[in-house]
Amino acid sequence: MDKIRIKGGNRLKGEVQVSGAKNAALPVLAATLLGSGEQRISNIPDLRDVLTIKRLLTHLGAEIEADGQNWTVRMSALKQCEAPYELVKTMRASVLVLGPLTARFGEAKVSLPGGCAIGARPINLHLAGLEKMGAEIKIEHGYVSIKANRLQGARIYLDLPSVTATENLMMAATLADGVTVIENAAREPEVTDLAQFLNRCGARIRGFGTDVITIEGVDSIDGATKFGIMPDRIEAGTYLTAAAVTRGDIFIRGCNPRHLDAVLLKLREIGVAIGEDPDGVRATGTARIGPADITTLPYPGFPTDMQAQFMALLSLCEGSSVITETVFENRLTHVAELRRMGADINIQGNTAIIKGVRRLSGAPVMASDLRASACLVLAGLAAEGETEISRVYHLDRGYEHLEKKFSNLGGEVTRMKQNS
Numbered sequence: 001m002d003k004i005r006i007k008g009g010n011r012l013k014g015e016v017q018v019s020g021a022k023n024a025a026l027p028v029l030a031a032t033l034l035g036s037g038e039q040r041i042s043n044i045p046d047l048r049d050v051l052t053i054k055r056l057l058t059h060l061g062a063e064i065e066a067d068g069q070n071w072t073v074r075m076s077a078l079k080q081c082e083a084p085y086e087l088v089k090t091m092r093a094s095v096l097v098l099g100p101l102t103a104r105f106g107e108a109k110v111s112l113p114g115g116c117a118i119g120a121r122p123i124n125l126h127l128a129g130l131e132k133m134g135a136e137i138k139i140e141h142g143y144v145s146i147k148a149n150r151l152q153g154a155r156i157y158l159d160l161p162s163v164t165a166t167e168n169l170m171m172a173a174t175l176a177d178g179v180t181v182i183e184n185a186a187r188e189p190e191v192t193d194l195a196q197f198l199n200r201c202g203a204r205i206r207g208f209g210t211d212v213i214t215i216e217g218v219d220s221i222d223g224a225t226k227f228g229i230m231p232d233r234i235e236a237g238t239y240l241t242a243a244a245v246t247r248g249d250i251f252i253r254g255c256n257p258r259h260l261d262a263v264l265l266k267l268r269e270i271g272v273a274i275g276e277d278p279d280g281v282r283a284t285g286t287a288r289i290g291p292a293d294i295t296t297l298p299y300p301g302f303p304t305d306m307q308a309q310f311m312a313l314l315s316l317c318e319g320s321s322v323i324t325e326t327v328f329e330n331r332l333t334h335v336a337e338l339r340r341m342g343a344d345i346n347i348q349g350n351t352a353i354i355k356g357v358r359r360l361s362g363a364p365v366m367a368s369d370l371r372a373s374a375c376l377v378l379a380g381l382a383a384e385g386e387t388e389i390s391r392v393y394h395l396d397r398g399y400e401h402l403e404k405k406f407s408n409l410g411g412e413v414t415r416m417k418q419n420s
């Protein structure tokens with residue numbers, strides 16, 4: 001297993017191109033199961049999770065031609081309807097095939113995703129919504145099996161604005177008989193990207209980006225001749241935070257500032273100079289990092305996927321900051337590793353009380369999940385001395401060419417095999 005070694009203390013400077021969004025690419029690729037025509041999708045990031053969904057789609061019967069970031073997908077017939085444990089255990093987002101398989105082929109069998117480092121993450125809302133649309137659901141031997149002649153339009157109220165539940169039910173409703181209304185729907189930009197892809201394929205979806213989405217079911221959809229995945233706002237947010245924590249100056253090309261309003265607000269609050277232009281966002285860090293209080297919330301609130309990165313940044317603030325995680329019940333595991341680097345953080349329930357310190361010191365640390373690993377990379381870039389991060393396979397799931405991108409900005413970030 002690889003690990004990453006970082007020599008900290010350099011001010012990062014320059015420009016980085018943002019990649020396509022993992023959390024848009026996964027549902028859009030799952031949605032290709034719905035269309036009988038040729039799907040041409042571009043700006044697909046080179047990530048481990050994307051390779052996993054490629055294996056899953058191929059396993060189900062899709063023909064995929066991948067030319068770098070440009071893929072052509074044809075799903076003319078179902079080879080089989082099962083998403084096996086071997087694949088689902090490596091990526092929970094595999095549950096995104098539930099809706100499209102049930103809607104188009106009338107059956108799906110998907111391994112139930114187990115627990116996750118950041119929380120229990122049940123899929124009860126996905127299943128309750130499909131049941132409301134008339135699906136028969138059985139759970140046994142660790143698998144959920146679904147059968148439906150044809151899904152029926154329904155009014156579905158989500159207890160929580162779950163992102164992938166909204167996406168799964170929106171895909172299912174695309175081929176349902178009648179109109180479906182999803183209330184308390186997720187408003188994340190990735191949901192909008194999926195809806196725009198589906199509409200490009202012939203679906204009739206409106207209200208995406210709001211908390212009420214209406215889907216008029218159609219008999220079939222064709223394919224999208226051309227669709228580009230949106231830029232990754234969390235990757236962009238990570239590089240913006242890197243500029244702040246290293247007191248550097250970085251232009252993130254290709255990101256959409258409107259997707260990052262809550263993040264930019266907090267960066268400005270702590271004193272980072274932010275410049276926006278049609279091509280991207282520039283962040284210029286300052287010697288003094290001011291304190292800030294943050295509560296993670298569903299979009300357009302402060303994203304939980306940026307919480308860990310800000311924990312690293314605010315560890316160096318002048319004064320005290322408070323971070324409250326409200327979306328996932330166990331997403332503060334990176335705090336213990338930051339403490340090993342000299343951070344002064346006290347946890348009470350799902351709240352972290354941070355007393356800013358003047359400096360962090362490099363140390364061997366361990367990544368527990370994707371965004372926790374990004375947090376440790378940022379802490380390592382700011383710390384004095386060397387930091388070694390193990391279990392970096394978490395990073396590869398969601399950050400494209402991370403070492404190269406940071407090295408181009410002047411960071412000393414190298415990847416090593418575990419035994420070297």
Ligand code: EPZ
Binds near residue numbers: 023122370
């Ligand atoms: C999506 O996960 C993202 N993943 C996550 O990004 C992100 O953290 C999360 O949304 C929140 O923004 C993808 O898009 C592939 P949720 P998702 O359902 O859809 C509870 C990353 O780092 N819930 O919105 O799984 C759940 O337990 C990843 O890129 C239920 O109780 O998140 C959580 O507490 C991590 N029952 C809350 O809702 C359900 O059926 C929000 O989860 C579904 C969810």
